[in-house]
Amino acid sequence: MGPRARKTWLALHVISSVGWLGATLANLALASAAFGAPQLYRAMALLGDLVVLPLALTALTTGVVLSLGTRWGLVKHRWVLVKFALTVVAVAATAFSLRPELHAAASGVAGAGRGVLAASCVSLSIYVFSTVVSVFKPWGRTRWA
Structure with a gap:
């Protein structure tokens, strides 16, 4: 991959990742407030459908x-492999767990939405950890390097 293409892909990756982190912070704030105002789950469901999931898929x-177009490779360095695995888990959890829970809560299903605050905290922890891993690049190379 040439320098211009790499920088373009890197910019898209950073923008989508930071956006995903920001949208998760917004969901965390809304989830904190939703205990007293269940209508906020509608806003969270909309945010999940139109912002969080597209940003998550773009970041992935x-x-x-x-990873495939640079020297880092997808399986050459442990930090890349860990970030990839965490991102796949986070995207799957967003698509198949968080969004359905938000839609159920927005529809007024009794008991729905209880795990949304915890899910937002876990998501935020994953994204912060992934960011730190990207900066420090720990753990060395894999046996496939």
Whole structure:
């Protein structure tokens, strides 16, 4: 991958990752307030559908493209492999757990939405950890390097 293409993909990756982190912070704030105002779950469901999931998929896609198109590789360094695994888990949890829970809570299903605050905290922890791993690049190379 040439320098211009790498920088373009990197910019897209950073923008989508930071956006995903910001949208998660917004969901965390809304989840904290939703205990007294259940209508906020509608806003969270909308945010999940139109912002969080597209940003998550973009971050995953651009991360894979960058890993395959640069010297880091997808399986050459442990930090890349850990970030990839965490991102896949976070995208799957967003798509198949968080969004359905938000839609159920927005529809007024009794008991729905209880895990949303915890899910937002876990998501935020994953994204912060992934960011730190990206900066420090720990753990060395894998046996496939």
